[in-house]
Amino acid sequence: MSDRRVRVRVPATSANLGPGFDAFGLALGLYDEASVSVADSGIQVEVTGEGAGEVSTGDDNLVVQAMNATFDQFGERPDGLRLHCTNTIPHGRGLGSSAGAIVAGVLAARALVENGEDRLDDDGCLMLAASLEGHPDNVAACLLGGLTVAWIDGGAHSRAYRLDPGEVSAVVFVPNAPVSTQAARGLLPATVPHADAAANAGRAGLLVAALAGRPHEPVNLDLLLAATEDRLHQPYRAPAMPESLALVRELRDRRVPAVISGAGPTVLAFCQELDSAKLAAEAPAGFVARCLDVDGEGAVVQRGTGNGE
Ligand SMILES: Nc1ncnc2c1ncn2[C@@H]1O[C@H](COP(=O)(O)OP(=O)(O)OP(=O)(O)O)[C@@H](O)[C@H]1O
Numbered sequence: 001m002s003d004r005r006v007r008v009r010v011p012a013t014s015a016n017l018g019p020g021f022d023a024f025g026l027a028l029g030l031y032d033e034a035s036v037s038v039a040d041s042g043i044q045v046e047v048t049g050e051g052a053g054e055v056s057t058g059d060d061n062l063v064v065q066a067m068n069a070t071f072d073q074f075g076e077r078p079d080g081l082r083l084h085c086t087n088t089i090p091h092g093r094g095l096g097s098s099a100g101a102i103v104a105g106v107l108a109a110r111a112l113v114e115n116g117e118d119r120l121d122d123d124g125c126l127m128l129a130a131s132l133e134g135h136p137d138n139v140a141a142c143l144l145g146g147l148t149v150a151w152i153d154g155g156a157h158s159r160a161y162r163l164d165p166g167e168v169s170a171v172v173f174v175p176n177a178p179v180s181t182q183a184a185r186g187l188l189p190a191t192v193p194h195a196d197a198a199a200n201a202g203r204a205g206l207l208v209a210a211l212a213g214r215p216h217e218p219v220n221l222d223l224l225l226a227a228t229e230d231r232l233h234q235p236y237r238a239p240a241m242p243e244s245l246a247l248v249r250e251l252r253d254r255r256v257p258a259v260i261s262g263a264g265p266t267v268l269a270f271c272q273e274l275d276s277a278k279l280a281a282e283a284p285a286g287f288v289a290r291c292l293d294v295d296g297e298g299a300v301v302q303r304g305t306g307n308g309e
């Protein structure tokens with residue numbers, strides 16, 4: 001092991017953004033932090049904030065699983081680990097908590113291994129994290145920050161392209177109860193009508209143009225309204241999150257570009273920063289609203305600073 005301590009900060013992410021199912025991701029300014037130190041024996045996990053008292057504190061903790069999967073790629077596991085997670089990303093809400101946990105684990109393990117960066121490059125981390133998560137959209141945005149478009153080459157190799165979005169803010173409306181990604185994916189049909197796929201392809205292209213067309217200039221929200229239209233996943237998920245779909249419809253009727261964030265049930269609405277507080281104040285009963293900036297940094301690793309306590 002090279003460093004015996006490391007701290008990793010990972011952003012929340014919103015996947016899909018409407019038409020980009022399993023492809024688009026946006027990093028948001030809400031963060032989890034994992035502090036890890038190598039110990040002589042055993043695994044000790046402490047969690048504060050989101051997930052405390054709920055997620056496992058054993059070997060099957062998601063951050064630990066991702067660390068062990070990464071150590072196994074290097075063919076070396078430390079004798080013991082201390083992990084302290086300080087979480088603010090809510091779980092099972094469509095804000096990329098599982099991707100954050102996986103990316104934190106992969107990057108922490110790589111930083112703890114001798115010459116880790118030379119032996120597992122950033123593309124390798126993306127591939128490993130995506131294989132653990134099952135799809136690449138959230139992990140890509142979590143690793144790289146900004147707006148990401150992810151795809152899978154040859155059925156196995158996850159890749160991603162990062163863009164800087166123009167000036168835009170997000171308000172997330174987070175419902176009280178979670179819906180697991182697994183359950184929300186279970187609602188999707190095996191096939192979709194060709195017309196729906198064609199409609200989504202056009203909107204997905206428009207979304208990249210609308211969000212990333214002019215860095216440092218305000219995003220055109222009228223264009224973004226059209227660009228965030230989706231037919232591939234949101235309608236099928238309505239039975240699991242009817243209030244969220246109703247809120248998406250209500251906001252869109254008022255010309256606010258709103259989507260289901262990731263697998264839901266959070267609703268993400270795009271706006272200009274000046275309007276975000278007003279929009280958040282209109283959160284209906286059952287939702288807690290937060291104004292979030294886009295994160296441009298992605299995951300950040302600090303060596304020698306994790307105390308694992
Ligand atoms: N920091 C964490 N530590 C341990 N386990 C976590 C952590 N974050 C998420 N998890 C696990 O992942 C589950 C949530 O994952 P899930 O994929 O269902 O939702 P999500 O990632 O929050 O949303 P989405 O994938 O739609 O963005 C939690 O219930 C928990 O088991």
Ligand SMILES: N[C@@H](CCO)C(=O)O
Pocket residue numbers: 015016021022023135137138181184185233262263
């Ligand atoms: N693309 C994924 C994101 C959630 O992890 C989905 O919608 O199921």
